[in-house]
Amino acid sequence: MDHILPTGFVEATEKVLLASGVASKRVIRWSHSPRMVALYEWFDWLLPGQFEAFAYRKAFCEGQARMAIAAGAGQVLVLGAGYDMMAWRLASEFPDVEFFEIDHPATAGLKAKGVAEIGQPDNLTLISEDLGERNLVEIMQSDTVWAQSTQTVVIAEGLLMYLPSAAVKELFRRCETVTGPNSRIAFTYIPTGVDGRPDAGRCTGFMLWSLKMRGEPWLWSIRPEELTSFLKELGWINAPDYPETNSKYGVERFGVAMK
DSSP states (O other): OTTTSOTTHHHHHHHHHHHHTSSOHHHHHHHTSHHHHHHHHHHHHHSTTHHHHHHHHHHHHHHHHHHHHHTTOOEEEEETOTTOOHHHHHHHHOTTSEEEEEEOHHHHHHHHHHHHHHOOOTTEEEEEOOTTTSOHHHHHHTOSSOOTTSOEEEEEOSOGGGSOHHHHHHHHHHHHHHSOTTOEEEEEEOBBOTTSSBOOGGGHHHHHHHHHHTTOOOOOOBOGGGHHHHHHHTTOEEOTTSTTTTOEETTEEEEEEEO
16 A cells, blocks of 8 residues: 555644544554454455555545646645545645645544644645535635636545535536636546446445445446546536546546546
């Protein structure tokens, strides 16, 4: 995993988890233990390749952010950031770029506490909002730092599958509204299987049932061959030629939409 994950990923994540009080040093140590490794291996049996796929997913999103910055992007927006520390790490490396995160208040509040403890870069804005309750356009237009006409990269990692189809379409439309020319969205998604359900491989039925029981059902998926027409309808162009775009790791595929 270390050869896949971006440099500094693990260290930054452990820092913020400890500083926010979400995890103790004991829990961090346990996460590296043989017992936890055995749990990871069981998870990988259930969804072959998916544990390693999380690392590829992180590398893909950060790679797209870096490519976009190199191409002139002046803003990075991470949707549903959780405890991911990409924006925090890159903000110090790219002081002329503005970084934004949006997440549900339940998570965002704890993370903000941790980030304040370890040091918040001046060009990092943490936004505590429930996107199910408030429109993305309203949120970003009310932020005094956000520049709607600026070239931007939006990161939607591990998010779209949990949204209803109508909400996914609306999210792409709203991202188109609040970003400037040549912006992009880097996203991950679950492909639709032959039976019309999200395809989780050999254990699809069990996985969909268990996710539903946990209150986190997968609600949206799409056939890769339908992605181009889907994005075009929403004002975006499918960009399958970027590195790793449309690759499949575990049960997820990666995509990039260009404006």
